[in-house]
Amino acid sequence: MSAHDIVVLVCFGAAILAGEWFRLSAPGFRASAPIGSASALGLAFVTEVPAGQAVSYPWFAVPLVAGAAMAIGSLARSLAGAQVGALELAGRFAGVVAATLLFRVGYLAQVSGDADPLPPARRAGLMLGVAAIALLVDLLIHSSRGAGRGLTAWRRRFLDDLSSSVALSFAVAVTGVLIAIASPPLGLAALPLFLFPLILSLFAFRRYVAVRETYRQGIRTLSRLTEVAGYTPSGHATRVADLAVSMGSVLAIPERELFDLEYAALLHDIGQVALVEPIPGGATVHAAPADQLRIAHDTVQIVRETGVLDEVGAILERQTTPYRQLLEFDEDIPLTSRILKVANAYDDLTGGVDSDERRAAAVERIFLGLGYEYDPRVVDALVQVVRAPAGVR
Secondary structure (H helix, E strand, O other), X not given: OOHHHHHHHHHHHHHHHHHHHOOEOOOOOOOEOHHHHHHHHHHHHOOEOOOOOEOOOOOOHHHHHHHHHHHHHHHHHHHOOOOOOHHHHXXXXXXXXXXXXXXXXXXXXXXXXXXXXXXXXXXXXXXXXXXXXXXXXXXXXXXXXXXXXXXXXXXXXXXXXXXXXXXHHHHHHHHHHHHHHHHHXXXXXXXXHHHHHHHHHHHHHHHHXXXXXXXXXXXXXXXXXXXXXXXXXXXXXXXXXXHHHHHHHHOOOOHHHHHHHHHHHHHOOHHHHHOOOOOHHHOHHHOOHHHHHHHHHHHHHHHHHOOOOHHHHHHHHOOXXXXXXXXXXXXXXXXXXXXXXXXXXXXXXXXXXXXXXXXXXXXXXXXXXXXXXXOHHHHHHHHHHHHOOHHHX
């Protein structure tokens, strides 16, 4: 390798490392490193920097440099206290390897002695196709975290990851190709020039996450209204929300739906403020069905006035519907509503007391309504969560 090749590898490696440090990561979103991924694709595709100055490093230098930069960036984030997912890192690295093998080994090796390679437009299309395959490899590996729960859970997680990341993945693929195409006329200046839009997107994303967290805190504050007014026990809404989200994770609910489930669980009892006389202990599981329906109706009306997403209202509308109505009348009861029903019943029955005796009695009582009031699959998820050590729920 020449000194020129080393400079190119170092510059791209630095961009990949920076991309690993400035990752996009937030609850409900698939963690990614668009700046690093685009830089790695550019390194796999670039052939001249600048025009007439062909790069001559061997193909394995691409995954070697990219892998080292990813490892260093992830290690730095880990030492800084940030969470680093092994599957996320493995997926990005596998994508770089796939792009390198397909383009540098599969294509460039075949045309190196050919006097008539593909025209620029078709070559750009080829690079886009290779980038798409590389990003798909990344996605498949990342989604395998749900493989242990069966093919259905893995497929649901894969489709959720795909739908949530398709726009960003397209931007990454196009940026990687543009870096490679612009490197001959612009040299290494193409790297920061075409990464700049992704950098702006990074700042916009972080601002969006901050706004969403503020919104989430507002929902949590509103959920305490029934506690302050004396209608429900202290911490009831938070406990139900935490339990419902844990059960949803066991059932492989997509992360975006988990947010709706959390909001619905936090607000599920807000309709009790319309009661003339509070329910003893705030335990709606002991209330008459008609009273449960009235509370659910009032809850939905209040929640929709707050401007919360319609999906949350749909969950709350069916939170008291018995499971048998799905079996007997084929009614549409969202899985999230069935989860909320079980989580609320469990916390009502335990009274928020986390003891072996209370847990066993609550689960036994819920089992009496298995297949009638409660979805057996959801109850199985409850059992898995409440029997798990507190630190891993």
